[in-house]
Amino acid sequence: MTKLKNRTARAIGAGLLALAAPAALVAPAVPAAAAENRLDSAVKALRAIGTMKAxxxxxxxxxxQVSGTMTLKRPGKxxxxxxxxxPLLIVSDGSRLTMLDYEVNQKQVWPIKNSPLGALLQPDGDISRFGTLMPxxxxDVTSIRIKDPKHPEYGTMTMIFEKNASAPGGMELAGWVSVDAQNKTTKILLDNHRYGMTVSNGTFxxxxxxARTKR
Structure with missing residues (x-):
C-alpha cells in the first residue's frame, strides 16, 4: 500500500508541475468589466498574503490521494x-522549484517561472496579465485560468478562489488544477488556512x- 501511495505521490507531484491546458477548461467568455473586477480582486488577495499555511x-x-501541509512565504517560497x-518533497527557494524523491534518490529542478506555480510564486507575478476568468x-467562487500564450510550455494553472471576509483581501485560495501533456489532471485542494505567522527562510x-554511486 505504501509503494502504491509513493507511486501516486510521484505522479501527482509531477502533475503539480505539469504542462499543457485541458480543452475541458475552455468556456464562454465572461463580460469584460466583470472579469476585470474579479481578476483585480484575486490579484489583490494574493498580494495581501505574507505567509500562509494550509x-x-x-x-x-x-x-x-495524498495529503500534507503547504507553507507559503511570498515572494517566491x-x-x-x-x-x-x-518520501517526496516539493519546495521553492524563491527562484527554483525542486521536487525530491527520497525513495529513488531523484531530483528535478525548474525555474519557478517555467511552472504553473509561477503564477502564485513569482515576485512580479500578476495573474491578471495572463488570466482568463472562467464561469x-x-x-462567491472565482475561477481563473492562467496561461502565457507566448510560452505554452510554461503550463497552465486554474486557480480557485472563495469569498472569505477573514482571508487577506477577502478571498481565499481554495486550490488549483493542472493538466500534463498527456491530459492527466491533478487537483490540489487547500483547507485549514492560517495566515500571518512567522516562517523562517530555513523552512525552504x-x-x-x-548521490548515486558510480560503478
Missing part, C-alpha cells in the same frame, strides 16, 4: 510537506537526495 490534498484523475508515508456556478531548505 493542509492540502492532491488528487489524480483516478481518485488516488513554498513547501509541500507530504504525509509521513510519502462558475456560485457567485531541504536535505538533498543521496
Amino acid at each position: 493542509s492540502f490534498r492532491q488528487i489524480d484523475r483516478s481518485g488516488q 513554498i513547501r509541500f510537506q507530504y504525509q509521513d508515508s510519502v 462558475t456556478s456560485h457567485k 531548505m531541504f536535505k538533498d537526495v543521496r
